[in-house]
Amino acid sequence: MSANTPPDPSRRRFLAxxxxxxxxxxxxxxxxxxxxxxxxxxxxxxxxxxxGATPDAGVVQVDAAQDNRRNVSSFRMHDWRPYFSxxxxxxxxxxxxxxALSFWSEDGSDFRLFPTSVPVSPxxxxxxxTEIIKKVEGPSWAPTPEMKxxxxxxxxxxxxxxxxxxxxxxxxxxxxxYRIHGTHDTRKIxxxxxxxxxxxxxxxxxxxYNLTKVGTQVLIM
Numbered sequence: 001m002s003a004n005t006p007p008d009p010s011r012r013r014f015l016a017x018x019x020x021x022x023x024x025x026x027x028x029x030x031x032x033x034x035x036x037x038x039x040x041x042x043x044x045x046x047x048x049x050x051x052g053a054t055p056d057a058g059v060v061q062v063d064a065a066q067d068n069r070r071n072v073s074s075f076r077m078h079d080w081r082p083y084f085s086x087x088x089x090x091x092x093x094x095x096x097x098x099x100a101l102s103f104w105s106e107d108g109s110d111f112r113l114f115p116t117s118v119p120v121s122p123x124x125x126x127x128x129x130t131e132i133i134k135k136v137e138g139p140s141w142a143p144t145p146e147m148k149x150x151x152x153x154x155x156x157x158x159x160x161x162x163x164x165x166x167x168x169x170x171x172x173x174x175x176x177x178y179r180i181h182g183t184h185d186t187r188k189i190x191x192x193x194x195x196x197x198x199x200x201x202x203x204x205x206x207x208x209y210n211l212t213k214v215g216t217q218v219l220i221m
Contacts, residue, residue, distance in 0.1 A: 089215040117188040117199035134172035
């Protein structure tokens with residue numbers, strides 16, 4: 001979109017909701033009146049929304065029954081063998097408790113550990129074994145049917161760019177609608193702040209994108 005091209009009406013409504021939520025968040029440390037219409041969780045704004053941000057930018061969905069503090073300092077290296085029988089095609093382990101993603105190369109010589117964002121509540125969380133089925137640089141974004149049903153004012157499509165919730169790169173998993181992707185909103189990392197996907201800093205998803213291939217094993221636990 002050029003600087004002189006006005007945004008379409010659906011996009012204006014989508015972004016306007018961010019402004020409204022930002023105003024509510026600035027009224028106090030917890031936006032007690034704000035509840036996510038999809039998850040039913042309270043919304044806590046951790047910083048004022050940036051201009052042009054997506055509606056959930058800088059917002060953490062608070063599950064009162066869980067510990068929602070950032071957890072980016074408790075990562076430790078571990079062995080792949082308790083989790084995978086082989087390293088064929090490489091392996092990714094996502095630990096939802098420590099909010100960390102581990103990667104091992106196929107020959108075992110390369111190990112990486114990345115902080116992540118994770119789903120906000122158990123009903124949005126899927127665990128188990130899957131694999132990468134597609135890799136996309138410059139992903140577009142579209143709400144799932146359930147998200148669109150609950151948020152009809154959201155656009156049907158957001159193109160690649162700084163307003164895209166999936167950041168610069170995305171790894172499609174075999175589970176429908178589930179991705180490992182980047183984010184332009186770095187405040188989400190280390191928090192329960194997603195609607196199901198696993199988010200990484202953009203600089204980290206670039207590394208992971210280059211290290212993985214279609215067929216890389218994934219275990220989310």
